[in-house]
Each structure stands twice: as C-alpha cells, then as structure tokens.
Amino acid sequence: MSLAFSLERQVALSAVARACRLTSSVFNKLVKNETVTKDDKSPVTVGDYSAQAVVNTILSRAFPDDPIVGEEDASDLKSGTSETAQTLRKRITELANEALTADLAYGDVADWGLGPGQERTTEELLNAIDRGNHAGGPTGRMWTLDPIDGTKGFLRGEQYAVCLALIVNSRVELGVMGCPNLPHDLSKPDGPRGSIFVAVRGQGAEQRTLTLGDPKPLQLPHLPISELSFLESVEAAHSSHSFNDRVSSTLGITKPPTRMDSQAKYCALARGDGGAYLRMPTGVGYKEKIWDHASGSLLVTEAGGMITDGRGAPLDFGLGRTLGENFGIVAAGAEVHPLIIAAIKQVNEQKV
Ligand SMILES: Nc1ncnc2c1ncn2[C@@H]1O[C@H](COP(=O)(O)O)[C@@H](O)[C@H]1OP(=O)(O)O
Numbered sequence: 571m572s573l574a575f576s577l578e579r580q581v582a583l584s585a586v587a588r589a590c591r592l593t594s595s596v597f598n599k600l601v602k603n604e605t606v607t608k609d610d611k612s613p614v615t616v617g618d619y620s621a622q623a624v625v626n627t628i629l630s631r632a633f634p635d636d637p638i639v640g641e642e643d644a645s646d647l648k649s650g651t652s653e654t655a656q657t658l659r660k661r662i663t664e665l666a667n668e669a670l671t672a673d674l675a676y677g678d679v680a681d682w683g684l685g686p687g688q689e690r691t692t693e694e695l696l697n698a699i700d701r702g703n704h705a706g707g708p709t710g711r712m713w714t715l716d717p718i719d720g721t722k723g724f725l726r727g728e729q730y731a732v733c734l735a736l737i738v739n740s741r742v743e744l745g746v747m748g749c750p751n752l753p754h755d756l757s758k759p760d761g762p763r764g765s766i767f768v769a770v771r772g773q774g775a776e777q778r779t780l781t782l783g784d785p786k787p788l789q790l791p792h793l794p795i796s797e798l799s800f801l802e803s804v805e806a807a808h809s810s811h812s813f814n815d816r817v818s819s820t821l822g823i824t825k826p827p828t829r830m831d832s833q834a835k836y837c838a839l840a841r842g843d844g845g846a847y848l849r850m851p852t853g854v855g856y857k858e859k860i861w862d863h864a865s866g867s868l869l870v871t872e873a874g875g876m877i878t879d880g881r882g883a884p885l886d887f888g889l890g891r892t893l894g895e896n897f898g899i900v901a902a903g904a905e906v907h908p909l910i911i912a913a914i915k916q917v918n919e920q921k922v
Pocket residue numbers: 612613718719720721722723802803804805807808809830831832833852856862
C-alpha cells in the first residue's frame with residue numbers, strides 16, 4: 571500500500587527542484603528590463619514568470635484536472651506590444667524550456683513532459699502561467715503556487731522560496747518549499763546553502779538537498795525563552811517590526827530578531843532556528859495570500875509546531891485567494907505558541 575499523496579509529493583518535489591535550478595541560474599543573468607512593477611507596486615521578474623510556467627506545465631501534465639491558484643498571471647505579458655514585452659516573452663520561453671528539457675533527475679518521470687525534446691511554445695507557456703488564475707474556495711483539490719516568494723529578497727541575492735502546496739477541501743495536505751539561498755547553518759551565512767523542504771499531513775516534515783537527496787526528518791526543538799529569537803520579515807512594510815519588539819520585551823526575549831524574506835522563515839523555524847515566526851500587519855487592508863502560507867504552515871505543524879493568526883484563530887485556506895479576515899501570523903513550538911498569543915493580547919491592551 572502506498573502512502574497518501576505519494577504521487578503528488580513526487581511531482582511537487584520534481585517541479586520545485588526544476589524551478590529552483592531556474593531561479594538560481596536566472597539571478598546571475600538578470601538584466602535591466604527583466605523586472606517589472608505590478609499594479610500593486612510589487613516587483614515581478616522573468617524568474618517569477620518562468621518558474622510559474624515550469625511548475626504549472628508539470629502539474630497540468632501530471633494532474634490535468636487540478637486547478638491551480640498561482641500568484642502570477644500572464645495577461646500583461648500576452649497583450650504587451652512593446653519591445654520590453656517581446657523581450658520578456660522570449661526570455662521566459664528560453665528559461666522555462668531550459669528547465670523543462672533538462673535531463674531527467676532523481677524522481678522525475680518522462681511522462682510529465684520532461685527531458686530533452688520537450689520544448690513548449692511561448693503560447694503554451696503563457697497559457698500555463700494562466701492556469702494559475704483559479705479563484706480558490708472551500709471544496710475540492712487545488713494547488714497553490716508562489717513561484718518566487720520574497721521577490722525583493724531574490725533581487726537582493728538574499729532569501730526567497732519556491733512554494734507549492736496541495737489543498738483538499740480547505741486543508742493543506744502537502745507542502746514543498748525550495749530555498750536555494752538558505753544557509754545550512756544560519757550562523758555560517760557564507761557556508762553551504764540551498765535545501766528543499768517537504769511535508770505531508772500525518773507523515774512528518776523533512777529537509778533535502780536541492781537535488782532531492784539526503785532526507786533529514788525535522789522536529790521543532792523545545793527552546794526556552796532565553797534561546798528564542800523572532801523570525802521576521804526584512805521589509806518593514808510587510809510586517810510590523812516595532813510590534814514584534816514589544817511582544818519580545820513582554821515575553822522577556824533578549825535575543826535580537828532574525829530577519830529573513832519569504833517562507834524561508836517557516837523552513838528555518840521547522841528545523842529549529844529562531845523558535846518563533848511573528849508577522850503582524852503594519853496597517854489595515856492587506857489580506858495575506860494563501861500561497862504565502864500554505865506550504866509553510868504544514869511544514870511547521872508536521873515538525874511538531876503550531877500556527878494560527880495573531881488572535882489564535884486557525885488559518886482558513888478555503889476562502890479564495892486570500893486568508894480573508896485572518897489577522898497576522900504566529901508560528902512557533904507548541905509550548906511557546908500560547909505564550910506569544912497571550913503577549914500579543916497584552917501589547918494590544920496596552921495600546922488602548
Ligand atoms: N503590505 C504587505 N503586508 C504583508 N505582506 C505583504 C505586503 N505586501 C506584499 N506582501 C507579501 O509578503 C511576502 C513576503 O513576505 P516577507 O516580507 O516576510 O518576505 C510576499 O509574498 C509579498 O508579496 P509579493 O509576493 O507580491 O512581494
């Protein structure tokens with residue numbers, strides 16, 4: 571008898587591993603005009619588009635009936651007539667095809683449309699990106715993809731993650747994250763780096779190499795307050811650093827926060843770095859997206875930790891493309907999590 575979601579896990583690992591090779595190689599070659607600004611003022615690069623094209627192409631071939639909720643869409647790319655738009659389309663086609671046609675590697679199956687000779691046309695690849703336009707919702711199977719989470723970190727040469735999760739009836743069942751720049755040891759930032767993380771509900775969490783070898787099970791250690799350090803965003807606009815400071819003081823945490831872009835924070839947490847991830851909104855109005863938390867939330871719970879919003883409510887992945895009214899994120903070891911929720915309440919009460 572095979573384990574639940576074993577095929578989905580194999581496909582997702584293969585897709586994320588290929589996307590990570592693409593994003594790592596594109597970083598060194600990015601040139602002017604390969605990064606554009608979206609309507610919400612956030613950046614998107616040829617790396618984000620090509621990685622979404624690669625992952626969606628593989629998913630569509632392996633699971634043709636599964637909808638995908640992906641961050642990027644190709645409408646501007648398809649309609650653009652400028653020289654920049656034409657260059658972007660050409661680059662995305664080259665990069666995605668390079669990744670899709672690379673030799674079969676560990677776990678790959680040629681039937682997924684991979685390997686030499688499996689080139690796609692520009693139109694096919696842009697349509698694959700747009701397979702990510704699903705609206706989400708409470709029932710059925712769906713994948714959610716952030717092809718580059720933490721694009722600002724990616725552009726700085728710092729942390730980012732390729733994040734893919736399978737949601738069934740609002741519940742995350744499988745999560746895979748590739749972190750090409752994450753140091754194996756955070757205290758040695760110039761040492762070896764790059765890992766892929768995977769979790770399946772009820773089957774635990776593990777860390778592997780970027781070529782999917784050497785699986786290591788992950789278990790969140792119990793860290794006393796004296797050893798805790800909050801994992802938080804680099805970008806001050808994405809989560810409130812000052813609020814975290816106040817929660818930290820309330821809890822008696824003395825270690826400085828560890829700032830890191832993207833869902834790499836969940837990966838660091840799951841393997842025992844930091845001990846807690848706190849993300850409180852900087853203002854009203856921003857709704858967290860499901861692709862920004864689905865894979866990370868399962869990784870943390872399968873490593874023995876807990877995750878809720880800032881008020882202690884469960885994250886709701888069945889409301890559409892966003893987490894709806896969930897307010898902030900708290901992820902930590904099971905012993906520390908309730909203490910953080912209590913400290914947040916205390917800080918909020920002091921404010922009024
Ligand atoms: N105002 C905001 N508040 C919270 N998160 C945001 C905000 N704007 C963008 N984000 C998202 O936060 C995530 C990165 O988080 P972090 O700063 O912790 O790395 C990205 O997915 C980013 O979206 P985007 O992918 O569009 O850049």
